[in-house]
């Protein structure tokens with residue numbers, strides 16, 4: 460018999476969840492933007508900075524050795540979390556940093572030229588779009604996109620005709636940060652592999668919710684960020700297959716990534732150090748690993764079932780409120796507990812403020828996905844995104860608040 464998920468025990472680990480907003484208990488439904496941090500992460504960073512802080516991979520002193528050990532242990536933890544080897548994990552400043560590294564490095568390597576094609580989806584976060592736009596612009600390659608259907612799923616028939624002999628890169632989100640839909644990784648990888656294209660997975664929104672086994676996934680490269688998976692800001696990871704990372708030149712250059720330097724040239728260390736120029740985000744790496752250890756210590760099967768129930772409750776509840784339009788409204792796809800919606804006659808920013816006045820924190824705007832909003836004829840939407848600590852009561856508080864929005868703003872009421 461499986462025990463029910465003990466969400467109260469999880470919540471006790473997050474000091475911020477005791478916050479009140481305008482006399483209302485905080486209902487934090489903005490984890491898709493950034494997650495809250497459990498005490499284990501706060502403690503790990505503070506402990507590192509107060510006990511072991513030193514620059515890593517340099518210095519012969521005791522603290523430097525300890526800091527280096529903690530930093531490299533963190534890499535092992537992150538690697539284990541995604542089913543990878545530590546040498547395949549490159550520290551980045553976040554997913555944006557990782558994607559810029561990949562696109563920039565492919566550009567430096569001369570891997571794209573005029574006539575080549577880069578394929579993305581219409582559901583990209585700008586972080587997985589603009590680096591490819593730049594690469595295309597600089598190399599003369601063509602950027603193409605797999606359209607999103609009305610129900611939010613990818614048009615896989617279109618993908619079939621788009622991905623072809625000219626495709627050199629296929630970059631796509633595991634989970635859209637607007638639609639919450641899990642994209643068919645295996646199908647996309649199979650299409651890319653059939654034409655020898657490199658696959659780049661943006662795992663930002665899946666890492667907090669789904670078990671990742673990147674080695675088994677078939678993708679070549681993947682990025683995710685610490686701050687969305689209960690870890691600190693300013694740290695993320697790029698994962699790559701050995702042969703893929705080996706073949707990439709560095710994107711940023713400088714200290715700590717070389718074997719020998721003369722006034723004329725430099726020889727580089729192998730991955731991952733080749734991609735880690737300059738002083739690294741050490742306390743953040745330690746905090747990132749603490750977050751993943753904390754997450755790994757939870758009952759993840761029960762947590763997943765809990766989050767799946769929240770997702771259904773949130774989506775069905777929103778569906779039942781008149782004047783609400785869901786973005787990506789389908790039961791046919793696997794999803795995470797993240798849902799964007801528009802309220803008929805009320806601007807997303809007004810909705811956000813109204814919800815905030817009831818203690819409910821959501822994201823409003825285009826969520827760094829303007830093309831996707833344009834595809835749905837919108838400039839902005841409201842996004843609610845849950846986390847492992849979200850309760851059923853919080854979802855109900857949110858739904859109750861949303862159901863009061865239109866009457867508060869007089870929307871849909873005859874003048």
Ligand SMILES: Cc1ncc(COP(=O)(O)O)c(C=O)c1O
Pocket residue numbers: 491492552553554555556584586587632634635636661663664683684685695827
């Ligand atoms: C799908 C997706 N990709 C990329 C990013 C950028 O991540 P980071 O903040 O780590 O740069 C985000 C953040 O919102 C995201 O949701």
